Amino acid sequence: MSSTSNYWGLIKNGIFAENPIFRVALSLCPAVAVSSGLKNGFLMGVAVLFVQTMVNVTVSIIRRFIHPKVRIPSYMFVIATWVTVTDLMMAAFARDVYRQMGLYIQLIVAYAIILSRAELFASKNKVAPSFFDGLGMGIGFFFALIVISFFRELLGKGSLWGIPIVDFKPMLIMILPTGGFFAVGILMGLFNWIDIRFFGGGGASGGGH
Amino acid sequence: MENLFELFIAASLINNFVFTRYLGLCIFFGVTKKMETAVGMSITFTAVMVISSALSWVIYKAIMIPLNLTFLKIVIFIGIVAGFVQAADTIMRKVSPGLYYKLGIYLALITTNCIILAVPLINAGENYSFLQSLSFALGSGIGFALALIIMASIRERLELADVPKSFQGLPIAFVVTGLIALAFLGFSGLITL
Numbered sequence: 249m250s251s252t253s254n255y256w257g258l259i260k261n262g263i264f265a266e267n268p269i270f271r272v273a274l275s276l277c278p279a280v281a282v283s284s285g286l287k288n289g290f291l292m293g294v295a296v297l298f299v300q301t302m303v304n305v306t307v308s309i310i311r312r313f314i315h316p317k318v319r320i321p322s323y324m325f326v327i328a329t330w331v332t333v334t335d336l337m338m339a340a341f342a343r344d345v346y347r348q349m350g351l352y353i354q355l356i357v358a359y360a361i362i363l364s365r366a367e368l369f370a371s372k373n374k375v376a377p378s379f380f381d382g383l384g385m386g387i388g389f390f391f392a393l394i395v396i397s398f399f400r401e402l403l404g405k406g407s408l409w410g411i412p413i414v415d416f417k418p419m420l421i422m423i424l425p426t427g428g429f430f431a432v433g434i435l436m437g438l439f440n441w442i443d444i445r446f447f448g449g450g451g452a453s454g455g456g457h
Numbered sequence: 458m459e460n461l462f463e464l465f466i467a468a469s470l471i472n473n474f475v476f477t478r479y480l481g482l483c484i485f486f487g488v489t490k491k492m493e494t495a496v497g498m499s500i501t502f503t504a505v506m507v508i509s510s511a512l513s514w515v516i517y518k519a520i521m522i523p524l525n526l527t528f529l530k531i532v533i534f535i536g537i538v539a540g541f542v543q544a545a546d547t548i549m550r551k552v553s554p555g556l557y558y559k560l561g562i563y564l565a566l567i568t569t570n571c572i573i574l575a576v577p578l579i580n581a582g583e584n585y586s587f588l589q590s591l592s593f594a595l596g597s598g599i600g601f602a603l604a605l606i607i608m609a610s611i612r613e614r615l616e617l618a619d620v621p622k623s624f625q626g627l628p629i630a631f632v633v634t635g636l637i638a639l640a641f642l643g644f645s646g647l648i649t650l
Contacts, residue, residue, distance in 0.1 A: 274483065277571050281479040321539055328532040335531065354531050354578055358571040360483055425477050426639040433624075433631025441623035 255380040262384025268361045269392035269432070270439040275359040279396060280428035282349050286409045289397030290390075291345055295334050295353055297386030300362050302330045304382030307370040314371075323366045324357075331357045361385065396431050403427075461592040464585075468596030471647055474572045475604040476638040481572040485604060486630055488563070495609035501563040503598030506573060509541045510594035513577035514587055527581070534577045542568050572601060607637060 266272050269279045275296075282292040306326050314322050335353050338346045346353070356362065365385050370378040401407060404422030406414050421427050474480045488498045513534050521527055546564050549557040567573055576597050580590040611633055620629050 276482040276486065277480050280482065321536075324535055324539055325532065328535050332528070332531050336528065351575060351578060351582075355480070355571045355575055357531055357535055358574050421639075424638075424642065425479060426635045426642070428479060429631050429635030429638055433628045433635065436631065437621075437624040437628035440628065444623055 255377070258377060258380040259384035259387060262381065262386070262388035263391055264388070266385075267388045267392055267439070268385055269389060269396075270436050271443075272361070274364060275361040275389070276432065277355070278352055278359065279392065279432050280425065282352050283393055283397035283400055283428060283431070284404065284423045285401045286394070286397045288345060288349055289393040291338070291342060292349065292352065293386075293390030293393040295338065296356060296359070296362075296389050297383070299327070299330045299334055299356055300365060300386040300389070301379060301382035302333075303327050303362055303366055304370040304378040305375060306330070307366045308373060308375045308378035311371050319371065320363075320367070323363055323371075327362055327366070328357050361389065392435075396428075396435060399435075400427055400431050461588060464589055465592045465596040465599075466647065468593050469600035469603065470641070470644045473600045473604060473641055473644075474575070474597055475601060476634075476641040477645075478575075480575055481570050481601060484566060484570050485601075485608065485634075486627060487566070489605055489608040489612050489630075492606075492609045492613060494563075495605040497560050498563045498566075499598075499602030499605050501560045502567060502570070502573075503595070503602055505538075505542065505545065505564070505567050506576060506598040506601075507591060507594045508545075509538050509573065510576050510580060510590055511587075512541060513537050514580060514585075514590045517577070517581050530578065530581055531574075534574055537577070538573050539568050572597060604637075608634065611637075 262268070264271075268274050269276065278292055278296070282288045303323075303326055307323060310322075310326075331354065334356065335350070338353055339350070365381060369381045373381070398408070400422050401409075402413065403419050404424075404427060406412060406416055406418045419427075422431070468474075472478060475482065475485050484498065484502075488494045516533065516537060517527075517530070521530065521533065526533070542564055546557075546561065549561065549564070576594050580593060585593060608630075612630065615629065615633065624632075
């Protein structure tokens with residue numbers, strides 16, 4: 249069965265080759281906004297992973313019933329529905345975190361990565377590949393958020409997941425907005441460097457929005 | 458006066474959406490390669506922002522609260538924004554093709570901007586009055602325009618700079634944004650609401 253390796257390829261594609269944040273550079277807002285602590289980054293990653301997978305599956309199921317002219321608005325409504333589900337769940341089960349980042353959870357609806365995967369992949373493929381594509385993209389996003397928030401919390405507060413780890417004077421700048429921009433910029437540069445050095449790629453992050 | 462002026466200053470400078478709330482980055486990095494596109498985007502964005510948040514406010518207060526539909530606010534607000542942008546696109550094409558030719562492409566991009574959705578959500582969450590919502594939306598629009606224009610003028614120079622290959626393009630743009638954000642921190646504490 250060759251399809252198993254195909255699914256694995258789809259997941260790997262989302263994690264490295266088309267990593268939503270470092271490579272395709274879509275949906276950058278959450279990368280800076282909620283990555284000041286590992287816990288926030290983790291929950292945001294889980295939320296996006298869930299929404300992306302469910303949206304891909306839903307869009308793939310209904311892809312034959314949607315008229316091409318109204319497909320973008322229809323996808324928006326599918327996404328908004330799943331985001332509402334996530335939003336209400338978070339509000340019920342993770343109150344403390346929700347108070348801090350509720351707005352950002354609601355804004356998942358506007359993240360370009362989710363709409364772009366629905367449009368580019370799920371609308372043209374069967375349910376199972378769409379599921380794995382969503383999973384791969386979600387994991388790639390999750391991974392990027394974890395990496396960024398790991399460095400920011402470690403350097404900015406000297407702790408991980410709220411637990412003090414190292415004993416030094418924390419660099420306050422890393423948990424300020426500024427630090428978020430620096431961290432994403434430097435990590436993105438690093439990813440490009442790895443790509444040029446070891447994989448012979450062009451090394452250019454995708455632009456746009 | 459319902460502290461309209463304070464809200465305006467707070468939304469445009471102190472809590473600037475790009476530099477302290479980190480929203481709208483997608484468009485921010487997308488259109489700031491050239492000054493011309495940055496200016497076009499700023500104008501279109503501010504106009505759409507004010508009108509769509511006024512619409513959202515009316516629908517939220519007049520329909521959603523009486524019918525207990527507030528849990529649907531994400532779905533409805535995105536519908537309002539997308540619908541309004543589509544309508545503006547069609548009307549502008551008919552009424553003033555010249556303007557459409559200049560600003561039309563930005564309209565389509567606006568729907569994917571998080572700020573355009575964040576403002577109605579914040580207005581609803583903070584329970585602002587109609588005038589407060591308008592002044593908050595205008596402040597956010599102007600703040601975003603300010604960010605776009607500052608960034609565009611820096612990036613035009615950056616084209617000529619000798620940046621390491623792996624940092625060209627977006628990575629260096631991020632580092633520059635970080636520096637501007639640091640400068641914007643200076644505004645915090647300007648007004649206490």
